[in-house]
Amino acid sequence: MMASEILEKYIEFFKKQNHVQIVNSSLVPENDPTTLFTSSGMQPLIPYLLGEAHPQGKRLVNVQNCFRAGDIDEVGDNRHITFFRMLGNWSLGDYFKKEQILWFWEFLTSKEKGLGLSKDKLYVSVFEGFKNIPKDTESYEIWSDLLKKDELNPEERIFYYGVDKNWWSRTGVSDNMPVGEPGGLDTEVFYDFGPSANSGQEHHDKKKFGDKCHPNCDCGRYLEIGNSVFMQFKKTETGFEELPQKNVDFGGGLERLIAATENKQDIFQTSLFSPVIKRIAEVTKKEYEEHKEEIQIIADHFTAAVFMVSSNLFPSNKEQGYILRRLIRRGLDNFYTLGGINIDPILEQIVEQYRDTDEYLVEKFEHIKAVVLEEEQAYKKALAGGKKLIEKELITRGLLQGDELMGVVKIPAEVAFKSLASYGLGPTQLESLGYTFDRKELSELIKKHQDVSRKGAEKKFTGGLADHSEKTVMGHTATHLLHKTLRDMFGNDLHQTGSNITSERVRFDYNFDRKLTDEEIKRLEDTVNEKIKENLPVHFEIMNLVKAKDIGAIGLFDEKYSDNVKVYFVGGEKGSPTSDKSSSGRPLTDKPYSVEFCGGPHVDFTGEIKRFKIIKEEALGRSLRRIYAVVGD
Numbered sequence: 274m275m276a277s278e279i280l281e282k283y284i285e286f287f288k289k290q291n292h293v294q295i296v297n298s299s300l301v302p303e304n305d306p307t308t309l310f311t312s313s314g315m316q317p318l319i320p321y322l323l324g325e326a327h328p329q330g331k332r333l334v335n336v337q338n339c340f341r342a343g344d345i346d347e348v349g350d351n352r353h354i355t356f357f358r359m360l361g362n363w364s365l366g367d368y369f370k371k372e373q374i375l376w377f378w379e380f381l382t383s384k385e386k387g388l389g390l391s392k393d394k395l396y397v398s399v400f401e402g403f404k405n406i407p408k409d410t411e412s413y414e415i416w417s418d419l420l421k422k423d424e425l426n427p428e429e430r431i432f433y434y435g436v437d438k439n440w441w442s443r444t445g446v447s448d449n450m451p452v453g454e455p456g457g458l459d460t461e462v463f464y465d466f467g468p469s470a471n472s473g474q475e476h477h478d479k480k481k482f483g484d485k486c487h488p489n490c491d492c493g494r495y496l497e498i499g500n501s502v503f504m505q506f507k508k509t510e511t512g513f514e515e516l517p518q519k520n521v522d523f524g525g526g527l528e529r530l531i532a533a534t535e536n537k538q539d540i541f542q543t544s545l546f547s548p549v550i551k552r553i554a555e556v557t558k559k560e561y562e563e564h565k566e567e568i569q570i571i572a573d574h575f576t577a578a579v580f581m582v583s584s585n586l587f588p589s590n591k592e593q594g595y596i597l598r599r600l601i602r603r604g605l606d607n608f609y610t611l612g613g614i615n616i617d618p619i620l621e622q623i624v625e626q627y628r629d630t631d632e633y634l635v636e637k638f639e640h641i642k643a644v645v646l647e648e649e650q651a652y653k654k655a656l657a658g659g660k661k662l663i664e665k666e667l668i669t670r671g672l673l674q675g676d677e678l679m680g681v682v683k684i685p686a687e688v689a690f691k692s693l694a695s696y697g698l699g700p701t702q703l704e705s706l707g708y709t710f711d712r713k714e715l716s717e718l719i720k721k722h723q724d725v726s727r728k729g730a731e732k733k734f735t736g737g738l739a740d741h742s743e744k745t746v747m748g749h750t751a752t753h754l755l756h757k758t759l760r761d762m763f764g765n766d767l768h769q770t771g772s773n774i775t776s777e778r779v780r781f782d783y784n785f786d787r788k789l790t791d792e793e794i795k796r797l798e799d800t801v802n803e804k805i806k807e808n809l810p811v812h813f814e815i816m817n818l819v820k821a822k823d824i825g826a827i828g829l830f831d832e833k834y835s836d837n838v839k840v841y842f843v844g845g846e847k848g849s850p851t852s853d854k855s856s857s858g859r860p861l862t863d864k865p866y867s868v869e870f871c872g873g874p875h876v877d878f879t880g881e882i883k884r885f886k887i888i889k890e891e892a893l894g895r896s897l898r899r900i901y902a903v904v905g906d
């Protein structure tokens with residue numbers, strides 16, 4: 274079954290259970306300072322899992338493009354990929370364990386409505402309990418009844434696992450979750466490729482589990498194909514509290530579901546990837562069986578790069594751009610190692626594989642190719658620059674005479690590290706340039722450097738999340754005021770082109786063709802601060818798209834939302850029964866100041882923002898400007 278068929282079947286199945294299809298959000302998350310990429314379907318839904326009302330309702334379904342940077346070094350086996358598509362269905366305080374388990378089982382096993390997988394290939398795991406969160410006997414019983422009906426023995430098919438396997442949150446096990454983060458126990462389904470599927474690798478738990486390998490074993494025999502998270506907890510300072518609603522967060526990797534339906538233990542041999550693998554083998558004149566790891570890395574990294582570039586990213590030395598750069602360069606290293614010269618045919622084949630689900634890739638192909646090519650040139654320059662730097666260092670240190678610049682040269686680890694820091698050349702590239710060095714010493718230097726950066730990153734992560742409910746919420750409402758004020762000052766052709774809000778600052782991008790004057794910045798700030806002082810009430814209404822446009826709602830709006838949308842009003846009376854704050858006694862004005870499409874959350878009254886100060890205004894590109902501002906005390 275092809276990717277598009279599985280995808281359509283899944284969406285149809287859940288639409289029949291009254292789910293509304295929601296958009297595939299951007300691979301680069303808007304307004305989420307905690308992470309560089311969307312790495313799961315639930316990520317754009319966090320506010321709704323925490324209790325905000327979702328404009329499309331309580332039953333949602335979609336496919337979400339995801340990227341997991343943490344898996345870059347894992348690529349090179351039968352199942353790890355960095356870019357994947359996650360099928361997801363959600364209950365936001367609606368159905369719970371029973372419906373979810375029954376439906377997913379039906380989707381997996383029904384020939385007419387789903388994938389028609391053979392039932393005796395499927396295994397299940399459930400949560401065994403941790404601290405004061407009890408064992409999930411409820412899920413066990415539901416699975417048990419279901420399996421018995423199909424004449425399968427539950428004792429042989431359902432396994433209890435601990436918090437390390439059957440607990441899900443964005444930050445992993447429950448102890449790692451920052452305060453305010455939602456999470457919950459889960460139940461997972463595994464597909465069994467059979468005992469001969471582990472490519473000769475030893476079952477690491479053979480002793481413990483005898484001949485039958487365990488579903489969560491990493492040997493490759495079993496593949497997790499779906500994870501139903503029962504998201505009902507929020508981390509507190511002392512433990513957990515129940516969320517206002519019990520949610521279901523289901524995620525299943527489309528690529529893994531293809532592997533199961535095609536009974537292909539190696540994801541790269543499925544109908545989705547195998548034409549790309551074949552093309553790499555053809556172009557490099559190498560056999561897949563003999564160069565699996567390199568070929569898998571090339572296929573995976575360039576697939577991820579294609580999707581990143583199509584999401585408007587460019588390779589750079591910072592954040593998302595840095596990851597993209599790393600993928601392209603690592604992909605090229607492996608491609609060159611195999612003797613590859615021209616990467617174009619590989620990019621072409623990747624786009625060919627995705628064109629029936631992601632047609633826009635075809636339109637963007639020339640752009641994608643140009644960006645990859647430019648990066649390839651930059652990489653070649655970096656290699657040359659790195660070589661020059663190393664030679665200079667060696668000559669300065671008296672380690673190299675001019676006539677020795679040939680052959681393999683051993684270089685000190687600090688010199689290798691310098692070339693890494695300045696030109697991004699890692700061990701593989703240095704070796705390809707003909708240098709040897711003490712790998713251990715270099716990796717210690719790298720580790721020392723990473724520890725310092727990691728400390729910074731960790732600070733950023735907790736900072737972002739801990740303030741999720743305060744500073745960032747204030748920042749969200751401030752951008753609505755800023756957006757409206759800018760349009761009042763410069764006309765309605767001006768509109769927001771992006772934003773990013775952290776606990777430290779608000780970043781707001783808009784189209785405008787010149788620098789703001791000091792006087793204009795002051796007027797802008799003063800007006801926003803006036804609106805803050807007026808302590809305007811904020812409320813939202815859920816309405817149909819046509820009505821929202823009719824009443825002049827502005828904002829970044831994705832046309833893929835077809836029915837209901839959420840519109841936030843800053844100021845004005847509340848005309849909707851969804852709001853319950855009209856009796857608060859705070860001053861209400863007649864006409865809203867700002868009306869904007871938005872998912873929220875927002876402050877209840879603008880006075881909570883306290884203060885708005887612009888700290889920088891700069892050019893972002895042609896006719897694009899960026900404002901940085903701070904809010905609060």
Ligand code: SER
Pocket residue numbers: 312313314315361441500501502522523524525
């Ligand atoms: N959030 C869970 C996951 O990513 C299920 O959707 O696995």
